[in-house]
Amino acid sequence: MNYENRPVCLSKPVIQRELPAGLPDMRMRLIRVLSKVWVNETELHYFFIDGPEAQREAVRHAFAEWKALPLGLKFTETTDRAASEIRIAFDQADGSWSYVGRDLLGIPATETTMNFGWDLTDDYGHTTALHEIGHSLGLPHEHQNPFSGIVWDDDAVYKYFTGAPNFWSRAQTEQNVLKKFAQQEVDGSPWDPNSVMEYWFPAGLILQPAEYSTGLNPAGGLSTQDKEWAKNFYPATSSTMTELKAFESQVLQLAAGAQADFSISPAVSQNYTIATFGETDMVMVLFEDEGGSLRYLGGDDDSGTGLNAQMKVRLLAGRRYVLRLRLYWAGGSGKSSIMYW
Template identity: 60%
Template sequence: MAVPRERLIRLLRSQWVNGTRLHYCFMDGPAPQRDAVRAAFAEWKDLGIGLEFAEVAEPGEAEVRIAFDQSDGSWSYIGRDVLQIQVGEPTMNFGWDLTTEYGRSTALHEIGHTLGMPHEHQNPFAGIVWDEEKVYAYFGGPPNGWSRQQTHHNVLRKIDPSEVEGSTWDPDSVMEYWFPAGLIREPARFQAGLNPPGGLSAADREWVSTFYPPLDTSAPLLEPFASRPLSLAPGEQADFRIEPPASRSYQVATFGTADTVLVVFEDVDGDMRHVASDDDSGEDRNATVTVTLLHGRRYVVRARLYWAGASGQTAVMYW
């Protein structure tokens, strides 16, 4: 049975186009804390994933902006949601020391959110039954100091089943919280507390490698006015090189009954710089961008599929 369009869109909507270079900057914070975050980015990257991470000095150049407000707990927006946050506002915060082993896992956890990973304990298939008032009391105290609304959003709220992949729960995930005794009623084995070992689990590594596999750098050339078919499964991506024959305004678009996110990058000595993008998910139109491309420069267009229509026939072209 085919997976419904809405479910696929909701499952994949927070994922970045593979090959994206995420720029991050620090808005404040002492050197040891910044170094801990840098190390966490490097640990994710060392898995060989297709994403790149680059530190920049100015918030206006960064998709990911990191603060160290000790009164605000530790948190991050999920995946591409960071693009909706105003420049000058943080998209990630660390509210405690990151130089401990627990702090290392915290840094990996929040970066995991930025990569598109939700909280593992909010998996609707986990079967967790909470002592809710104890949960509110615990997270309302230090170091989080969360309101009841924040606690519900980050802990008690179950993710809609249409937004998660599969039916398994990984209590060892870096995206799983540590919980003391007394907060969980069921499963019974966690009544004495849930204590993830820390660091990236095998399932974490598999997840990020599935969504962001190592890139194939030999992307085919996309010629002007030449339609290239996209034979993709949901979540898969197609990459093409563009070498414009003239400097002018071009349109780049997908065709067919499909929901895609389409991104054009300029390749500047291997540094993929975002030029334009469009996401047509859930809309009855095709992803289309209008961009000025310059002769003698190199560009890359990347299209990630959420859902293909009944015909399964989609394509990309520029003209």
């Protein structure tokens, strides 16, 4: 598919958390790779700030295509801006972009987290919608894969992207094209030139691999590797939901990237502490069940700290809550536990 002279996504800077110096390479890699990934079976709520109905419908179709892989995520449109993790605008003067994965949780509800700056009703627009949703799932730009082997003609890249149709600054060009991610920040998969997260590039920007010196034109849509990546991180398998009772510890023995899910139905309305125990790196997320829809209440990520994930939250009797835990690094014994009191 020829995308010549079409603008491309100008992504927001990835928010990197500070980690202690001296962490072992494997532990660092697991934290970095999984840090943007949602816990599986998360329900992501999206809110349209504005936009014509035809453009909104194009975004809905793109969400449905990701979901149909199938993924262990749920995408729900909401009219409650405060309840949304993804807030979508159609500002034609702001280009197309999205924050990446769990970075969305740090963006105030008053702000946009995804924007579409051109028509989404043609083939290129459909790929754009899939691309920006890919960012929201935790996918970075594919050409910044450190395993790509791409050698750029830097001067040509700057000249192209600072001109029409993108009009980027040199800093934006560096951030979105030339900068390679560190190897410990990605999962090590080979470069996929047909990924939906790949840009198209005109002739003269890529020196190596030589076959792309005449330009790179991805096929458009989700590639086979895109689908495999997404299903690997978000498998559509029904998890076993174990009831977590107050003051009763549950032992966890999870492999890196694996997850445990618990339901909580408190007998008494009061303030509770929910905490993990053990030498692990873990992300813990709590949802409230509102008539079958899970609303995010809060979470904690203890990765690299030597501490444990912990939350203090008020739970109400008669309500049902869902607690999900995803392991990054298993520590020495590979065992941990969870309890609330």
